[in-house]
Amino acid sequence: MATKTPVSLTATPIGTLYRGGEGMWTWVLQRITGVSVFFFLFVHVLDTALVRVSPEAYDTVIATYKTPIVALLEVGLVGAVLYHALNGIRIILIDFWSRGPRVQKQMTWVIAAIWLVVMVPGVFFMLKHSVEALFGSTP
Amino acid sequence: MSTAVIDIPETVVPVATDVTFRIRRYRPEYDQEPHWEDYTVALYPTDRVLTALEKIKAELDGSLTFRRSCGHGICGSDAMRINGRNRLACKTLVKDLDISKVITVEAIKGLPLEKDLVVDMEPFFAAYRQVLPFLMPEGHEPTKERIQSAEDRARFDDTTKCILCACCTTSCPVFWTDEAYFGPAAIVAAHRFIFDSRDAGSEARLEVLNEKEGVWRCRTTFNCTDACPRGIEVTKAIQEVKRALIFKRV
């Protein structure tokens, strides 16, 4: 059987998304985390600069860091930096270790594993502080 | 003596099944914008996507336009995006695709779209020409051949396989957004000569690739390596060129 049908429903003029492999997606994440951390750092320097204004101003701003919502963001930040750093090491290995390019896929899974191993207890400790601060140290 | 003991392979007789292709069409004389169209043709598992396109052109729509020549992955004419990945249509077999779903086929990305699956290859070849892809030997021309050890010959073997199909360059996310980037194929071509022991022109080639749009643009996303139909370790070659630059210049 041979048929021809125009597709009007999905008539997206744009092409499909490129189905890249590990290498492409790790890079996308590297970029996203890099940019996020850059903007955070920007803000972070600004708020720290308040120590030059007055202790009160600084403490007020820092107080917002101690709210649970920001604590969650903080977890995100740590996750992002950790990923960025691990993948950064992976990239450097690809750059300078002659076997690097050949094992880049394996390295991707290794950094994913390390990330999880570090983040699970990390999140626990980070959130433990907020939880304790919110509800008192003995629940 | 002459009759060896051999295992005679078993053979199964294949059957044809209907396969649907969703092809991104664009005919500059009639269409404002590209659009998708579905075609269903009967194919054997061992048929190539190129066979399907030939069939569609023969039986359903003669205006479907694509390039092809050799039909077995050696001329580099038919790079296209099949199910979201760059491949050669003549090296992609129906049995290796999930035919329970529609198979999408569209032109490669990042080069100007001319018609259906045809793009303008000139920018691609222009980049290739700029890396001085030819032997630049030094000294007197020998009367016989230049001597090269088997090891020296092996050093650049991988990158001699390139058929300039553009699968790599048009899979590169950097190239999509920055068309001035030389792209992996041009770097592969440079690599082939930089690591040829008979060549003395690397300095000039490295100079070109040290430019803003040269090797440093590569973000090691490996799409090129995954896409290369010749199995060239493209990213590895790019990294070797980067290292050659670093160790020469720093």
Add this chain to the structure above:
Amino acid sequence: MQTHVYDVIIVGAGGAGMRAALESGTRARTAVLTKLYPTRSHTGAAQGGMCAALANVEEDNWEWHTFDTIKGGDYLVDQDAAEIMCKEAIDAVLDLEKMGLPFNRTPEGRIDQRRFGGHTRNHGEAAVRRACYAADRTGHMILQTLYQNCIKEGVEFYNEFYVLDVLLNEESGEPVAAGVVAYELATGEIHIFKAKSIIFATGGFGKVFKTTSNAHTLTGDGMGIIWRKGLPLEDMEFYQFHPTGLAGLGVLLTEGARGEGGILRNATGERFMERVAPTIKDLAPRDMVARAMVQEVREGRGAGPHKDYVYLDLTHLPKEQIEAKLPDITEFARTYLGVDPVTELVPVFPTAHYAMGGIPTDVETRVLRDNEHVVPGLFAAGECACVSVHGANRLGTNSLLDINVFGRRAGIAAAEYANMVDHVELPNDSQGQTITMVEMLRSSNGTERVAPLRKELQETMDMNAQVYRTEVTLKQALNDVHALRERYKNVSIQDKGTRYNTDLLEAIELGFLLDLAEVLVVSALERKESRGGHAREDYPHRDDVNFMRHTMASRKVNAEGEEFVSLEYKPVSMTRYEPMERKY
């Protein structure tokens, strides 16, 4: 319409065209017109090697090479041309090496050489290592190296320009080359290229057959154009069928596989070539091996569900050797048949491969208009030409050699000629014929479609004009071709646009294929003997008394205005080698 003026125009950017461009580009203003991007040319598909008696690994000399070429060609080879080719072979290889071609190397770092079918030591004593190679992608490396050097020399290319006509003008009653007409794929525009010298290097026409190692684009345009001008085509009945095509597909597995020690076996596992060519067995010339394979299948010893192929056995070779020296064909077998040559037998069967015949030229590559006279300014080289160095059967690796030796000669001859003469006036209404042809096809409402016609042509040619032929089958083929030519007049295309109209060009290419198929079949019908690649079951022996001569076919129009194929003959040029029976 645009007009361009050059000294030399080269049609085709395969090995022959680019080798010519490298010579003529430095001597005269040159442009190369090609319907494909240069690196897409089918020279890139050549695998096994290029022969030259370098004697890098064992004793050898060009005289032995000449002998093998002549014997391999079943004595239909023009011996003076073969001598030139085999003598110049050595420099041809060295030139390529100097241009940067990465040949495989011996332990001492010299160019390595391997065995190939029909190449022997001391006039047939044993197989000799004569083929220079770069793994199993020799043609790829030649094509790339030549293109790279064209970039280095700044050769001008017009890519995706289809040459559809050659312009000849009369000078004192004789045709003289004036230019070519080309169709630009991207725009649909017609261009005229005025030139003093024109070199045709358009490659073969394997697409007249269904099972072929040739590319979709090998449709014999160059030969077809020459043919339509009423100029002769030589030895068109001699078409080579390569023994080892992947069964059912035609994708080629190089003879180098047997050069490395591969063995052909039938369904029972027997090494049947031992019966046919006791001395060199699987490395006999291609025509003999192909016939032996067809015989095995006919006599019921074929393998597979339909018992229609034999096996190529590489399993006894070390894995490293296969992967180092035959990587590409290993991959072809894995990709297209799902068979791993390292551990499994590969199903193979003869595939249409190479046109020994073509545009007749002298050894300076000048195109002949009859047995004595050349067409001034017109040159041809490569597979589309017939010098004839291949006679009735080409030896493996001699084609890559041919394109380099005669491509180079064509470049030099064309440039030197161009530097001697002035431009010839273009004939009146130069582009007229081409425009009419294009417009007729574009506007036709005919009921016939290109694809089915092409398919029927290829099927009848595979059925009736393949490895074995008889009067009956050839007549059948001729009738079919005639019927198809009638139907072709009623062909129409679906794409009516001007940009990238491949629909239109496939229709034009089909026209050339139909013409050439007819010439092939008519020439074959009249050659009532078996010689080299032309095996007539009704005339199983070589007949040197009546047929030691080249066929010269040309298109004539009779009193009723009907076209027909007229056959004449040309003597074979002999120097030193007396025809003998071919035994290996």
Add this chain to the structure above:
Amino acid sequence: MSSPLAAPRSQTRNKQRSNFELYGWLFMRISGIVLVFLVLGHLFIMNILDGGVQRINFAFVAGRWSSPFWQVWDLSMLWLAMLHGGNGMRTIINDYAERDQTRFWLKMLLYVATVFIIILGTLVIFTFDPSLG
């Protein structure tokens, strides 16, 4: 080199001999490695070690920056991270800005902001006056 009618998009590349991109690339790797210790260490101390963010206030900062060790730590972290991030951002702008104009202005904005933050941060670390508290 190419045919006279073709060559539509062949770019003329500006040939300025400079190793800028090379150094930028190297810097990304070297600073990256150093940052692994500085940033991850910083985050660990700040977020996880006894009390995390909860214990941070003016006094905590005052305590830390009274030691030159932490001053150097934070200062190098600031410089390396800003330069590393800034260079990364430059790459990203090069990739995505389509018009030369846009590209130029975005980069200017980036450079100004980066320099501003680096100077501000440096001033804060050096001129910090714990006696304010």
